[in-house]
Amino acid sequence: MKQLFRETWIEVNLDAIKKNIRAFRRYIPKQTKIMAVVKANAYGHGSVGVARHALQYGATSLAVAIIEEGIVLRQAGITAPILVLGFTPLSRVKEALAWNIELSAFQVDWIKEAQKIVRASDFSGRLNIHVNMDTGMGRLGVRTKKNLLSVVKALEASPDLHWNGIFTHFSTADEADHTLTKLQHELFVNGLRYLEQHGFKLPTVHMCNTAAAIAYPDYSADMIRLGIGMYGLYPSAYIRSLNRIRLVPALSLKSRFSYVKTMLSEPYTISYGATYIAKKGEVIGTIPIGYADGYSRALSNRGFVLYKGKRMPIAGRVTMDQLMVSLGERKAKQGEEIVLYGKQEGGEITVDEIAEMLGTINYEVVATLSNRIPRLFLVKGEVVEITHLLPKG
Numbered sequence: 001m002k003q004l005f006r007e008t009w010i011e012v013n014l015d016a017i018k019k020n021i022r023a024f025r026r027y028i029p030k031q032t033k034i035m036a037v038v039k040a041n042a043y044g045h046g047s048v049g050v051a052r053h054a055l056q057y058g059a060t061s062l063a064v065a066i067i068e069e070g071i072v073l074r075q076a077g078i079t080a081p082i083l084v085l086g087f088t089p090l091s092r093v094k095e096a097l098a099w100n101i102e103l104s105a106f107q108v109d110w111i112k113e114a115q116k117i118v119r120a121s122d123f124s125g126r127l128n129i130h131v132n133m134d135t136g137m138g139r140l141g142v143r144t145k146k147n148l149l150s151v152v153k154a155l156e157a158s159p160d161l162h163w164n165g166i167f168t169h170f171s172t173a174d175e176a177d178h179t180l181t182k183l184q185h186e187l188f189v190n191g192l193r194y195l196e197q198h199g200f201k202l203p204t205v206h207m208c209n210t211a212a213a214i215a216y217p218d219y220s221a222d223m224i225r226l227g228i229g230m231y232g233l234y235p236s237a238y239i240r241s242l243n244r245i246r247l248v249p250a251l252s253l254k255s256r257f258s259y260v261k262t263m264l265s266e267p268y269t270i271s272y273g274a275t276y277i278a279k280k281g282e283v284i285g286t287i288p289i290g291y292a293d294g295y296s297r298a299l300s301n302r303g304f305v306l307y308k309g310k311r312m313p314i315a316g317r318v319t320m321d322q323l324m325v326s327l328g329e330r331k332a333k334q335g336e337e338i339v340l341y342g343k344q345e346g347g348e349i350t351v352d353e354i355a356e357m358l359g360t361i362n363y364e365v366v367a368t369l370s371n372r373i374p375r376l377f378l379v380k381g382e383v384v385e386i387t388h389l390l391p392k393g
Contacts, residue, residue: 008255008289009374012045016250018057025058032220037227039065044366046375048076067092070101093117102128106142111154118160130165135184137171145194165204174211174236211235233362252342259286260332271316283327290321294369305338309345
């Protein structure tokens with residue numbers, strides 16, 4: 001196992017991820033499969049470690065946003081189906097075939113060109129394709145029944161492409177107003193029926209993200225795409241308020257004091273801009289984490305960390321690689337552990353709380369955590385895997 005070289009790290013509780021997946025497994029229809037969404041480095045949790053264990057805990061396939069994320073998983077030895085949810089340029093189609101990564105498609109011209117690329121390649125096998133229907137998200141996807149039929153006909157006519165799935169994405173499933181979600185569902189179902197009326201047998205159908213899986217379990221179809229809920233976070237306060245499924249946060253962000261000083265002589269200014277003035281005798285602790293690690297500069301003079309279970313305020317501006325906290329008159333020591341997100345001795349700082357302070361969502365708080373922070377994967381409190389930037393060996 002790799003050694004931990006940095007005094008800032010992320011702990012990923014795999015037992016929590018296991019509980020979350022199994023909670024969804026009990027909640028959704030028995031025949032519905034679970035696709036674990038591990039894009040954006042598994043929402044900051046570490047894609048390879050999460051993917052490997054999610055498949056052990058009940059997921060049957062994986063989803064990423066871009067082909068590079070899928071290749072990382074394949075290079076780690078993961079053989080389960082992987083779907084790229086976003087747009088893939090034609091220049092990357094050959095790689096998708098080589099690495100057996102499934103792609104999303106919604107344009108006839110793209111399908112025809114992809115067919116030529118696959119046919120001309122040296123790799124055997126067919127390229128699996130999921131058709132994306134845009135029913136109201138407005139990002140990617142087929143918009144009309146006519147275009148949907150053309151796309152499916154082009155796929156079915158191709159000897160080298162295989163129509164393996166069809167999906168849509170709800171834009172407001174995490175909100176109390178059900179109007180648009182129900183409309184999107186109706187448009188999607190009508191599109192499916194239209195294809196069936198034209199003699200096509202439907203492949204795997206999927207539409208539910210975490211929010212929709214909780215709020216609309218009857219929309220689960222053949223598979224749900226489990227993202228934020230797998231990591232123990234709710235998509236919104238509304239979804240949490242439904243109280244239908246209990247989730248356990250999997251991520252903790254921790255560090256150690258790299259330096260502790262007592263302010264005995266002037267100047268008492270702390271960090272860039274001298275926005276914090278310490279008092280004589282005040283203890284200031286320096287922590288080796290900053291905005292380059294994904295800990296927002298907007299938490300300057302606003303955020304807190306936990307030290308021995310108590311909240312200690314950030315003193316001054318968060319810098320690129322370090323931040324300082326005021327410990328009052330507490331006599332802390334260099335090397336002592338602090339918690340930025342998570343629990344410690346009865347205290348807790350939640351990701352949702354940080355998101356509210358920043359005026360954003362929990363997705364962003366965890367997904368922007370840099371890959372230069374080591375990830376420690378824990379089972380029953382014991383580290384089973386470590387990933388970090390240092391090369392293998």
